[in-house]
Structure formats: structure tokens, C-alpha cells
Amino acid sequence: MTSPSPNALHWNRLHPLTPVVRTGRFLSVLLVGLALSYGRGHTDNTAALYELVVAGVLLPVGVIRWLVTRWALDGVTLRIESGLLRRDSRQLSLARIQAVDVVRPFLARLFGLSELRIRLAGAGSANGRLAYLPHQVATDLRARLLATHHGIDPDTPEPAENVVATVPPGRLVGSVFLSGATTFVPSAILLLVLVQVSSTAAVIVGSAFATYLVGFVQGVWRRISSAYGFAVADAPDGIRIRRGLLGTVAETIPAHRVQAVRLIEPLVWRPLRWCRLEVDVAGAAGREERSGRTATSTKALLPVGSYEVARQLVAMVIRGPEPETAPPPPRTRLKAPFSYHFLQAGHNDVLVMAVTGRVRRTTTWIPMVKAQSIRRIQGPWQRRLGLATVHLDAAGKRVRAEFRDRSVDEADTLMDDLTSLSRAARRHEETTAATTAGPSSAGQSPAPGWFSDPSGRHQIRYWDGVVWTNHVRDHDVASVDPLAAT
């Protein structure tokens, strides 16, 4: 625990090279553009002048931004202040961390710098970005944040990890080309056929094909560069993912923050018994950030890998017995003749598991405690056959486990069971959280004192050793404000 005294806050700055890296990323784009225009023979000096002016404006702006940005770790909150005209003061409650990422774009890597992204979730919460910090500082801070999040001594060094799976470059490239081939080959054949038939059509289709090819190559490059050198590891503070070719990303997701796990087996990969594993995490940072509802992001836990390794990873993430699954009643064959053999679903007290899809076979696991809503849908065809589909939704877009085409009786029981089981799971989590709540969010209760206000409305709030009191202070002015349930 850091000192509870409000005046002892130790404010830190970002690395002095931050403005250079920030503008540098932009400048490199400009330079490429400039080089291209020179390459075309436009030796026009106004373009160069224009870009110099842009750089001349951007750099001081970056310096000012750097000057007004500071951060401090204050017990259980990370505070980030930024902005010259519109002052933005963020208090990130570490108990609400969903994931912590260390992002290193190529240019930052050259200077030994890193960006730290902290994903939080919940209504009205903000995400934190610290760009850029020296790499060592970023990793140390990540260790402190995660230790505080788990309610242990923040000075605990980052725990050792156990690498569970890596993706060899050859397999990655192969998988990307294999899935790319499903769209590439048919369009190439179409082009070849058209060339035989008519030359004018071939010209039109050929130019369209060229545009498509540019996008295709970009997509392939993005997929390879973002997942290059992929390694996933299991550590006491969460699941760690490392990936990237030029720019690297290191993500840490506390295991209890996983909203859903998905195992995807595309048709073209199936002969090789390859599959892809994804997890959904609440909270988004950077460009993904949107106002309003909680943003969620999908992360690859394994971009491509063998079925056995994927199952091993699933067991690592869900940490519990898997439910027994059962197929829907045989009359479903009339409604879904092709996918009937793949439909499976089941649940136990803590987990829901469902398999759907013929071409893209998808297996979804959702912890009962993460259920956001439960829905029952019955189409006209299903009504005639006495079937219904039950969805268990988790946070995110289209994140759900589907009990597709179950008999009406089963669907009705499912609605009741899932409702009460998810409620019981939530209750259980709440009671375990309540007994360990407090400034360090878990573990033993800290001594009474002034701590940063968990509601974020005030600077500090008094903790009497058991619960938060109504006494708050802002710049040494005392007042009373009850801490509402958050």
C-alpha cells in the first residue's frame, strides 16, 4: 500500500522522446508520400515546404501535450492528467481492470519505448493510455497494476509464466494463405474464364481484380504481421499474449475477465485439424473506444493451431469442468438438414457450451456469471416442428451461446434454469467480492486512512478499516458524500 497521505502523490511524466515518436509516426507517412511524388517526377518544392510546415506545427503541439501530461499511481487508482485547454483528469480504479496491454509500434521500439493501455469496463468508465514510457517502466508499471488488481503487494515482481502455445511462422503464413485462397482462387478462375470470352469484360474485371489484389495483399500482410511470433502463456496474474512483427503487442488478461471463449474450425482448415481460438474481453482502448455502451474487443488466443492445443488453452481459460452436451431432437433434421449433425449444446452450474455452424464450425463457452441476457426465439418453421432456440448473450456484439433448435419443453426449462443459474453465479461472485472488498479490492483489509475515492467523484475518501465512510476531501476541503453502489 502506498502512503495514504494525499500530498505524497508522486507525479511522473511520459518519456521526453514521446513527441518525436508521435510526430515521427505521422512524418514517416508524409515522407513516403513525398518520396512517391518525387518518384513520379513531380519535383515540386511547395509539397516539401508544406510538409515542413506541418512538421513544424505538429512537433510543438506534441511537446506541449507532453508537458501537460502526467501520471501517478495512488494506491488503488492510476491517475492520468492531460490536456492544456480542456484538462482531462482520469482516475482508473485498478479493481476494474479488464486487460493491460503493452503496445510497441515499430518507431517506439527503435527508441526503446512502449505504450501502456489499460482497459476498464462498466458504465461511464474511461480507459487509460500512457504513451510512451521507457519499456522497463511500462513493464514494471504493468506488474504493479496487476498486483494491485489482484490485491497483493504492489511491489511483488511479475510472476513467472508458463508458455502454453506458440505459432510457428510457417503455419501462420500457410493458414493465412489457405483462408485467403477460398476467395482468391474463385475470382482468379472467373477472370481467366472471362479473358477467353470477351476482352472488354476482361479489362473491366481485371482492373477490379487488381484493386481487390491490393486489398488482399494488405489483409494478408496485416494478419501475418499482427500474429507473427505469437505466444500465449499462463501466469498467475492472467493470460499473457505476445505477438507482432514490426510493432509488438503484449496483452495480459486476468482469467476471470474473459467474457466468452470461441473455438472456430473453418472448412478449409479442417483437413489439417487446425483451428482458431478467440476470447472476448470487455473494455477497449485507443481507436476502438466509443462512447455510450461498454465496448468489447475480441482477441485471438491462438490465431492458428492444432485442435489439441486449442482444447488445452480452453481448459486453461475456463478452469472448470466442461458441461455435457446433447444434440437437438431428431426432427431438427427437417429444419436444418446440413448443420443438424454439428449442433450440440449443454450447460452445468457455471458454464454454457454450444456448437453451431456447418462451414464455420464454432464452439462457444460462456461462464454463467458473464450472462447479460437470455432470449428465446421461435420462428414459424420451428413452431410447426415444436422447436425453439435459446440464446445466452455475453458482453459484445454477437457474443452468445446458442441452444439451437431444442424442443419447446427443453427450451422452457432452459429459460428458467439459465436465468436462475446465472443469477446464483452472480450472487456467488458478489459475496466473494464483498468479503474481500476494500482499497486493495481483495486480500486482507488495510488499516484505516485516507485513500483515493473509489467513486472518482472526490480526491480522497476515508476508509475506516472495514468500509468506506461518507467523509471525502478535495484539496484539503472536507465534505460528506455517501458512496453510492457502483
Added chain:
Amino acid sequence: MTTDSPGASPWLSPSPRLWKMRCLEAGLIGALVALIAGLAVAQAGTVPGLIAAGVAVVLTGVALRFLRNRFRSWAYQERDEDLVVKRGVAFRRLSVVPYGRMQFVDVTAGPIERLFKLSTIKLHTAAAASDARIPGLEQQEAARLRNQLASLGEAKAAGL
């Protein structure tokens, strides 16, 4: 349908004024389509024009019948722990949204809804698919429900 626990609150429906509103909307659109279709086909003669307009009117009637069923299908129930919303004719949907999962509640009223003194209430959870939307609530009922949901949501809020 889910079995009602003893002492469960009753199923409530949107205001009957929602049906009047749907009639007005369908009537306006139907009249417009009939007019345009009639005028467009009238280039070919008066009789085809009248037939086209007639077809549009009949289609409006069919649409109204569908809307009537749809209006009747809406129902909601406030249970101890969750809100249940039922809707749909061809595709029947039943959503259960626990109060603790609500992130915010939206009450909206478009210009036509305001004319009929109605509002639509929508519950948002972290899942985009949770469609708990109730249209055509009388304004007092919407305000009551919103306050009720907001206080229940705060009391039972659960972390992600």
C-alpha cells in the same frame, strides 16, 4: 413461456394508443403509396391507375392486420430479479434481462410518438444482442418504469 412464480407481477402491454399510432403511420404511408402508384400508372389510363391505387389500399389493409397482431404480441413483466419482454408474431421472442446487467435505460419519443403522448423505453446491457425494448408506453408509465429500472439496476448492479 417461463413458468410464473407465485406472486409474480402481471404481464403488462403497451398503451392502446400505440395501435392508433401504428394505424396513422400505416395509413399515411399507404395513402402516399396509393397516390404515387395511382398517378404513375394513370399515364396508361384511368382504369389501370385506379386498379394500382386499389392494390395499394388492399396491401395497406394486409399490413394493418399484421401490425395489429404485432401490437398485440408486445408484453412485459417486471419480476423480482429481471425484466421479461415478449414480442413478435412470426418470430416470437422472449428476452430476460437481469436488472443487475443494465448499463443504462433510454427513453425516447419521436415526433409521432409525442403526438400520441407515448415513449419507447430501451434497456442497454453490455451485450449488443439483448433486445429489451418496449414501445408505446404512456409517458407516466415510461417514467415510472425508467425510475424503477434505474433504482433496481443500481441496487443489484453486478460487475462485468
